Amino acid sequence: MDVLDVYALETVNMLPVKASEIQKETSKDVDLLKIVQALEKGTDLEKLGLQNHEFTLSHGILLRKDRVVIPEALRDRVLKELHAGHIGIVRMKGLGRNYVWWRGMDRDIENAVQSCKECSRFQNNPRPVPLHHCEPTVEPFQRIHIDFAGPFLGHNFLVCVDSHTKWPEVFVMNNITATSTIEKCREIFSRFGIPQMLVTDNGRTFIAQEFQEFVKANGVIHKRSVPYRPATNGLAERFVQTLKQALRKTNLTKNNVEMLYKNFCFAIVLPRHQS
Incomplete structure (x- = not known):
């Protein structure tokens, strides 16, 4: 097993979906299948609106740099896991960008948070204007x-x-x-x-x-x-x-x-x- 395989496996193991599921659904995803076929044939990805150097294929799983490309059929499960702590849009995007990618992921994250009933239920009232600001610090734990x-x-x-x-x-x-x-x-x-x-x-x-x-x-x-x-x-x-x-x-x-x-x-x- 080469370095890429090991890294891909470690990343997949952090996700709420199995590697076999990603392989299966990738092979059935029309849009992702175009990327897979282009990589296998060595053809230009720019025709698909993508950068050639950004994508790799490891045992049927697409990677965009160090992020696993998630097929459409599995995205709801990934979104649910990313939002498990009911964090906000910005933090949820930051967390997702460490592990996964798909076209329109940011938009899907925004929709997931905005449509979350629990988040809407416990939404804070607008915060009052701060009374004062402490002096900025220049080092940790100051x-x-x-x-x-x-x-x-x-x-x-x-x-x-x-x-x-x-x-x-x-x-x-x-x-x-x-x-x-x-x-x-x-x-x-x-x-x-x-x-x-x-x-x-x-x-x-x-x-x-x-x-x-x-x-x-x-x-x-x-x-x-x-x-x-x-x-x-x-x-x-x-x-x-x-x-x-x-x-x-x-x-x-x-x-x-x-x-x-x-x-x-x-x-x-x-x-x-x-x-």
Whole structure:
């Protein structure tokens, strides 16, 4: 098996359809069959409105560069998987472009999101104009924003978002005491380093003496949002709302909560950090 075969197999294994299904449906797809026949005969793909160097054929499966070309009969299943976390159009396009391609894929993604009943049901009201903007950061983990989501369907979540990279960290919390929160902050700091500034709201956890002593001992500047205006901690607030929306649209239980929120975070960060 050559390098191309191995890469194609690894990519297909990430999809909700089997390689045998892609091979079978490709052979029956009128439009894709034209590409296959052109590649097999070595004829010009530009006549089909395509670039010659972009397409390859591996055991009956078409690849456009490093993306699997999906036959029309299988596209709904792929779209359903891409939208499993009920992410928005931009993130769904970013995720899809890492693995698959077909003509009009962007349009199909837009239609899938706009026609999703669950997404329409939980659509946020228009956001108010931000009260103020924090100074831009120049390096990762210079400033982080943390907040709690919950209690939500019986679960509390601690959300941490890096201001510079927008990288999220989410933890399921048994409680939201200062002690438990400090424990998770230590875990975050041990992996990413101690931030210069920590932004929170005025929740009792964050104003507790124990938490105040923790941030002070680590030399972290603790900035709290304006009282009665939690939206001033906008970065964390927005991610909390996005997380809540995604989890509302899933069948959240005690047994699958960790898997669901990790899948959501994966869908959020992959398009942003893939290179």
